[in-house]
Amino acid sequence: MIPTPYFEDFENFTVSTSFDEDGCWNEESLGSFTWDVGTGNTGSLNTGPDAAFSGLNYLFSEASSGSQGDEAIVLSPQVDLSNLTTPAVSFRYHIYGADIDQLSVDIDDGTTLDLDVFTIVGEQQTSETDDWVQVFVDLMPYAGQTIQVRFRVTRGDGYEGDVAIDDVNFDEAPTCFDPxxxxxxxxxxxxxxxxxxxxxxxxxxxxxxxxxxxxxxxxxxxxxxxxxxxxxxxxxxxxxxxxxxxxxxxxxxxxxxxxxxxxTALTPVTVVVNDPAINNTYCYDNNEFKEWLFVSSDIQITPPTPVEVIFNGGTIEDGTGSTDRFRVFNGFDQTAPRLYDSDVQGTDLSGVTLSADSGAMYMLLESDIFGSCQSGVDIEVPFDFDVFAGVFSTVAFSDNNFKYYPNPVSSTMTIDSANPIESVQVFDILGKEVFSNNYEETSININMDALSSGTYLMKVSISGNSQTFRVIKD
The missing domain is CATH 2.60.40.10 (Immunoglobulins)
Structure with missing residues (x-):
């Protein structure tokens, strides 16, 4: 039995991978997953500390052995708390590794073994060199008694699960415990x-x-x-x-x-049911992580109105070695069911139509270091798409109601429409606007003499809706 205050930093313990008993501390694991006395690092990659908190030695559970769910158990000596008014035990821990499960502190007062008086679940540090963390465990329920503290680690599903403790101290509690x-x-x-x-x-x-x-x-x-x-x-x-x-x-x-x-999450764009479609254009760059989130205005009802998208144009780089990728999901993030994946369905988005019956549509574009729309290397076409919920009228752009000619064009582009044309914008392949004008006419002529030869995108707005067309300038 050891009187309090009592401090143990394991400096007088023998460094060993077969620790059994030292300094009145006992290793009582039942299987091959056990506690060892360590110095320096634990010998396993991507887990454990690189050194003790103080001095040279510390205790750690070695996760290279054993199976998932096994428990490594080490017992302190019997400690007499009668000298302390507000007893507590503190210790330093280093809990780094992707396979960490749980560290538990149990208390045995000689009559009852109280399990999980204190627990830490999952990885706490993110590298071997991260600082050790001190915690206090309140022992007031055991004031005046003689107890043993049991440190118990539950093994995860791999070797990256070494849990280390150092500087165990039985003493008066702080007046204000750490969370x-x-x-x-x-x-x-x-x-x-x-x-x-x-x-x-x-x-x-x-x-x-x-x-x-x-x-x-x-x-x-x-x-x-x-x-x-x-x-x-x-x-x-x-x-x-x-x-x-x-x-x-x-x-x-x-x-x-x-x-x-x-x-924090992406701010959603509310798509009002039966309102005109929301048109989006985007020319992506290298090294992009671009997100869109569209949510139906009646998302709170069951079922909500589906969010739908029509792609008027857009391509993703698909050259040799390219890792550019565009995906669309039926929900709020990429854990939702996938509606589209450019790696599977293709890199030309023109004509693609999708519907998210969850009432939310999440889009994610990821690009590599080369060959984007903005770089112009592979002449990727900017994204142009309409998002809507409910009725989306494309009648204004039907073959009977809308025509543009000639294409290719050398000088003058003519647009005829059954409904008044509200505006026309022309963009080059990099997404730069090179022409813009507002109209309220059913037939217009656009002089394109000033434009260089190449591919352009012409965005036409009629009756609150827009569509984009590819135009070749001779």
């Missing part, structure tokens, strides 16, 4: 639902939200909040980190807890 297990519940374009656990009985917390990678200022963005909490006033399509500390009263706050990151 635990920061988590992002859900995200919109302008808000994020955040959660965490109180370290003990704390109920008030401060939250700081900063752009990802920006050091925190220590000044709360939101003060005296409860958990769960919704952070508001955010910017869409932005990476953020958030930090949390407990606020236990004037002058009594915990440490700021390490950040958890999230990315």
């Amino acid at each position: 635990l297990n920061l988590e992002v519940i859900s995200v919109t374009d302008i808000s994020a639902d955040l959660s965490w656990q109180a370290g003990s009985t704390e109920t008030n917390f401060d939250v700081e939200v900063v752009p990802a990678g920006t050091p925190p200022t220590g000044t709360p963005t939101f003060e005296d909040v409860s958990v769960p909490f919704t952070a508001t006033g955010l910017t869409s399509e932005t990476d953020y980190d958030f930090y949390v500390r407990a606020d236990c009263g004037p002058g009594d706050v915990s440490n700021w807890i390490y950040p958890e990151g999230f990315t």
Whole structure:
């Protein structure tokens, strides 16, 4: 039995891959997934720390052995808490690896083994060199008793799951415990639902939200909040980190807890049911990650009106070695069912018609370092598409009601329409507007003498709807 305060940094332990007992600590795993005494790194790639928190040695569970669901268990000595008024145990952890499952702290008071008094789920650090993190476990329910602490790691489904602890300390509790297990519940374009656990009985917390990678200022963005909490006033399509500390009263706050990151969502474009179509043109560049999200105005009803799209033109690079890709999904993001994939259905979008019966349509364009629409290398055609919900009238552009000629054209382009032509725009292959004019006439002539020979896109608007046509200038 060891009196308190009691501190163990494992410096007098023998470094070993077959740790059994040392310093009154006992390894009690049942299988090949066990705790070892480490120094330096753990010997496995992409998991574990690169060094102890203090000194040279630390304990770690070695995930290179064992199977998913196995448990590695190590017991502390029996520790007498009678010298402490507000007992707690603290320790440093380093939990890095894609296959991390869970670290649990169990307490045995000699009569009852209390499981999961404290738990950490999933990877917490992102590299071997990340800082160790200190946590406190409240032992007030065991005040005056003699206890053993059991550190128990549940193995994930691979070897990248080494969990390390260092500097275990039985001593008086802090007046304000650090929060635990920061988590992002859900995200919109302008808000994020955040959660965490109180370290003990704390109920008030401060939250700081900063752009990802920006050091925190220590000044709360939101003060005296409860958990769960919704952070508001955010910017869409932005990476953020958030930090949390407990606020236990004037002058009594915990440490700021390490950040958890999230990315706000894309702001959706509302497509009003039965309104004129929303026309979009876009000439994509190299190294692009471009998103569109269209949502029907009656998305709240069941079933909503489908969001539909008609592509008047557009191509994606498909040259040798190209990784440019365009996809469309029946929902709010790329986890939704896929409606179109340029890798499968082709890179020429002209004439493609799609319908998203979920009431939401998400589009994603990803391009590589070469051969985009803007670069002009492979003369990719800019995207031109109409998005609508409900009725979309194309009667104005039917063969009986609309004609343009000649094509190819050397000098004058004539457009005849049964309905008044509202406007005409002409774009070059890079998406630059080279001609624009408004009309209220059923027959017009456009002088194209000033244009160089090549391919152009002519966008015509009639009765609130638009279509784009490819024109060749001799």
